[in-house]
Amino acid sequence: xxxxxxxxxxxxxxxxxxxxxxxxxxxxxxxxxxxxxxxxxxxxxxxxxxxxxxxxxxxxxxxxxxxxxxxxxxxxxxxxxxxxxxxxxxxxxxxxxxxxxxxxxxxxxxxxxxxxxxxxxxxxxxxxxxxxxxxxxxxxxxxxxxxxxxxxxxxxxxxxxxxxxxxxxxxxxxxxxxxxxxxxxxxxxxxxxxxxxxxxxxxxxxxxxxxxxxxxxxxxxxxxxxxxxxxxxxxxxxxxxxxxxxxxxxxxxxxxxxxxxxxxxxxxxxxxxxxxxxxxxxxxxxxxxxxxxxxxxxxxxxxxxxxxxxxxxxxxxxxxxxxxxxxxxxxxxxxxxxxxxxxxxxxxxxxxxxxxxxxxxxxxxxxxxxxxxxxxxxxxxxxxxxxxxxxxxxxxxxxxxxxxxxxxxxxxxxxxxxxxxxxxxxxxxxxxxxxxxxxxxxxxxxxxxxxxxxxxxxxxxxxxxxxxxxxxxxxxxxxxxxxxxxxxxxxxxxxxxxxxxxxxxxxxxxxxxxxxxxxxxxxxxxxxxxxxxxxxxxxxxxxxxxx
Amino acid sequence: xxxxxxxxxxxxxxxxxxxxxxxxxxxxxxxxxxxxxxxxxxxxxxxxxxxxxxxxx
Numbered sequence: 366x367x368x369x370x371x372x373x374x375x376x377x378x379x380x381x382x383x384x385x386x387x388x389x390x391x392x393x394x395x396x397x398x399x400x401x402x403x404x405x406x407x408x409x410x411x412x413x414x415x416x417x418x419x420x421x422x423x424x425x426x427x428x429x430x431x432x433x434x435x436x437x438x439x440x441x442x443x444x445x446x447x448x449x450x451x452x453x454x455x456x457x458x459x460x461x462x463x464x465x466x467x468x469x470x471x472x473x474x475x476x477x478x479x480x481x482x483x484x485x486x487x488x489x490x491x492x493x494x495x496x497x498x499x500x501x502x503x504x505x506x507x508x509x510x511x512x513x514x515x516x517x518x519x520x521x522x523x524x525x526x527x528x529x530x531x532x533x534x535x536x537x538x539x540x541x542x543x544x545x546x547x548x549x550x551x552x553x554x555x556x557x558x559x560x561x562x563x564x565x566x567x568x569x570x571x572x573x574x575x576x577x578x579x580x581x582x583x584x585x586x587x588x589x590x591x592x593x594x595x596x597x598x599x600x601x602x603x604x605x606x607x608x609x610x611x612x613x614x615x616x617x618x619x620x621x622x623x624x625x626x627x628x629x630x631x632x633x634x635x636x637x638x639x640x641x642x643x644x645x646x647x648x649x650x651x652x653x654x655x656x657x658x659x660x661x662x663x664x665x666x667x668x669x670x671x672x673x674x675x676x677x678x679x680x681x682x683x684x685x686x687x688x689x690x691x692x693x694x695x696x697x698x699x700x701x702x703x704x705x706x707x708x709x710x711x712x713x714x715x716x717x718x719x720x721x722x723x724x725x726x727x728x729x730x731x732x733x734x735x736x737x738x739x740x741x742x743x744x745x746x747x748x749x750x751x752x753x754x755x756x757x758x759x760x761x762x763x764x765x766x767x768x769x770x771x772x773x774x775x776x777x778x779x780x781x782x783x784x785x786x787x788x789x790x791x792x793x794x795x796x797x798x799x800x801x802x803x804x805x806x807x808x809x810x811x812x813x814x815x816x817x818x819x820x821x822x823x824x825x826x827x828x829x830x831x832x833x834x835x836x837x838x839x840x841x842x843x844x845x846x847x848x849x850x851x852x853x854x855x856x857x858x859x860x861x862x863x864x865x866x867x868x869x870x871x872x873x874x875x876x877x878x879x880x881x882x883x884x885x886x887x888x889x890x891x892x893x894x895x896x897x898x899x900x901x902x903x904x905x906x907x908x909x910x911x912x
Numbered sequence: 913x914x915x916x917x918x919x920x921x922x923x924x925x926x927x928x929x930x931x932x933x934x935x936x937x938x939x940x941x942x943x944x945x946x947x948x949x950x951x952x953x954x955x956x957x958x959x960x961x962x963x964x965x966x967x968x969x
Contacts, residue, residue: 436967511959513968580968581959583952653960662957667944670953674940678933696922797965 366439367422369432374520379419381524385531386412392556395614400542404535404556404616411531436509440522442798444502445791446888447530449881451498452784455490456874462487463870467863477541485540485552491779492550492642494533499787500646501526501568504591506794507653508572511588512579521571528564532557544616548631550638551605555618558606565599586669590649593677597641605634625692632687640680643778647786648676648715651746654790655719655739659729664721668714675711679704686757689766698759705757709750716747734807734814738789741818745781749774764836769859773828780821780873788813788880795884805886809879816876824869831862 367375386409393405462483465471472478505522509515516522536553539545545552553561572595576584608618622630656663663669685693685701720743723730730740752774756765765771792810796803804810838855842848943949 434966434969436965509967510965515967583956585956585959587960656957656960660961662961666953666957670944671940674936678936694918696925700925 366443367419368425369428369439370519371427372423374518375419375423375425377520378523379416379423381520382412382415382419385528386416388412392613395612396616397614399615400539400544401556401614401616403542404539404544407535407538408531411534415527433515435515436506437516437519437522438506438798439519440526441502441506441794442888444498444505444526445795445798445884447526448495448498448502448787448791449877449884451490451494451533452877453874453881455487455492455495456870456877458483458487458490460867460870460874463863463867467860467867476543482540482543482545485545486537488550489533489536489540489552491784492638493536494530496643496647496783496787497529497533498526499791500591500594500642500650501529503650503654503790503794504572504595504646506798507585507587507591507649508575511581511585511653512576513581514575514578516571517574517578521567525564525568525571528560528567532561532564535560539616546606546608546618546620548605548620549635551602551631551634554616555606555608555610556616558602558608562599562603565595565602569595569599585653586663586666586673587649587652589670589673590645590652593673594641594646594649597637597645597677601634601637601641605630625688628688628691629685629693629697633681633684636684636687637680639778640676640683643783644680645676647783650790651715651719651739651742651786654786654793655736655743656722658733658736658739658789658793659723659726661722661726664718664724668718672711672714672718675714676708679708679711683708683757686762689759689762702757702759706754709754712750712754713747716743716750719743719746734810735789735792735804737814738785738792738817741814742782742785742789745777745785745821749778749782752777764840765832768832768835768839769828769862770832770836773825773832776821776828777825780817780824784873784877785817785821788817791880791884795887799888799890801887801890805883805890809883813876813880813883816872816879820869820872820874820876822869823872824866827862827865827869831859831866834858834862 370378389405389408389412391405393402393409396402396405461471462480465480465483472480476482505516532553535557539553539557544554546554551558572592576588576592607621609621610618620627652663652669682704683701685697686705687701689698689702691698720740723736723740723743726736730736755761756770756774765774792804795801835855835858838850838858839848839852841850
């Protein structure tokens with residue numbers, strides 16, 4: 366990978382890694398009396414490792430000019446591996462958290478293993494670690510192919526990928542050490558937030574620069590979704606994390622907002638993180654890999670454009686449905702509720718577009734587990750967006766809010782939609798990136814598929830049951846007008862469902878582990894002999910060497 | 913600084929907010945169904961399926 370960089374690029378990389386190391390050292394020294402010191406140390410170690418890797422190959426020969434006639438895929442390959450490592454980590458912590466809720470002693474009396482620290486480690490691990498790396502890797506693949514242009518340089522993709530993973534590492538290690546700004550899905554503190562801004566602007570610039578080099582006159586719709594994801598996440602992240610640190614030597618910062626404004630800003634961020642990180646980005650993935658794998662064009666290109674603008678402009682207003690029955694003005698709640706209901710239209714347009722693309726190719730869905738991953742993802746996308754619109758209605762929310770129904774809903778989206786479409790995309794992308802005919806084992810893809818489906822179903826049904834029972838127990842009154850059940854009674858009623866949920870999570874993690882093994886074995890396999898490559902690529906004419 | 917009270921915000925949302933979203937929807941529909949765009953959308957659909965895996969120069 367480093368041998369593919371030119372000498373100048375290696376030097377630039379060395380300077381950048383050096384700057385990061387210095388920044389980490391400064392942070393570590395300023396925060397030496399605070400837990401911040403350890404975060405500085407982590408940055409130093411990370412920067413130093415990158416520097417060592419570069420120094421070891423600094424005088425390697427210049428790469429061949431012929432590389433410019435190919436797409437630049439090294440960072441994508443690295444990103445795929447990182448995606449699977451984060452999947453294992455994030456889902457393992459998720460399983461632990463699920464088990465912890467059923468068996469509270471699993472916290473082992475250790476502060477770092479308490480629920481409040483493990484839970485953000487799970488959400489950050491799966492959303493930002495697994496989801497984010499998958500988005501970066503696939504977006505760099507899709508933008509190059511649909512623009513028919515190579516990435517503009519070989520340094521910035523590495524800066525984005527490694528910088529982003531440094532952010533994820535800072536976040537997760539920080540949680541274990543007790544650092545959090547207590548904003549859901551935005552837990553990292555000021556220094557990590559600032560670093561992510563730099564990385565994200567570089568990502569945005571990289572994407573725009575690649576699009577600017579495009580040879581295709583029209584920008585394919587998947588890129589629109591990826592662009593919306595990058596742009597809006599930047600805006601959300603910057604606004605929601607506006608904060609003033611106690612000092613440059615302290616990990617703690619105080620938000621620029623307070624009270625209900627803070628809550629509204631947080632849920633404007635939180636819901637749009639779902640909308641643009643977990644939806645728009647993955648829709649971009651779907652609009653490329655699903656037609657690619659099915660070998661059929663998207664059912665309606667126009668519909669994909671209409672749903673794009675519908676989703677981008679309506680999601681922005683939906684966040685206040687997280688704050689029903691709070692101090693937030695009633696009309697703002699109603700606004701959020703209304704937009705959430707209308708959102709069903711563009712959401713179902715996308716889901717229908719995906720399923721109609723497969724209409725006529727059901728035999729492929731039957732035979733190909735990879736395509737089936739994407740089909741199930743589209744179904745769950747349709748289901749969870751319907752459920753989301755429904756839960757956003759104030760009267761429904763009065764039953765569901767604070768219960769496990771919300772948790773079930775989130776996981777129908779996260780497991781059923783986000784993870785399934787990602788696995789479908791990765792199983793399409795991995796053989797292509799390492800020039801293999803197919804995955805190492807199709808049987809293992811099947812195994813993964815069924816583990817994932819069974820795990821998701823167990824999880825979601827357990828949480829539906831548990832959430833609705835919980836909601837009903839909390840609002841049942843007796844003849845004298847007081848609550849029939851105490852809180853602890855509702856907790857006892859949840860126990861079997863929490864055990865079931867843990868089992869569902871175990872299935873899902875097992876599937877991901879099988880998938881990781883399969884991907885690593887695909888990578889380790891010898892490259893396909895040239896003679897068989899033509900058949901593998903599906904072209905009916907033999908390829909000639911050097912073509 | 914002018915005080916933006918609750919009523920002002922509601923009035924803004926109910927008038928300009930509404931107009932802006934309606935204008936936007938019309939704009940998107942016009943763009944999507946503009947006859948001149950038909951060809952480029954028809955082509956865009958197919959570029960994904962192209963097996964060629966090299967940048968154009």
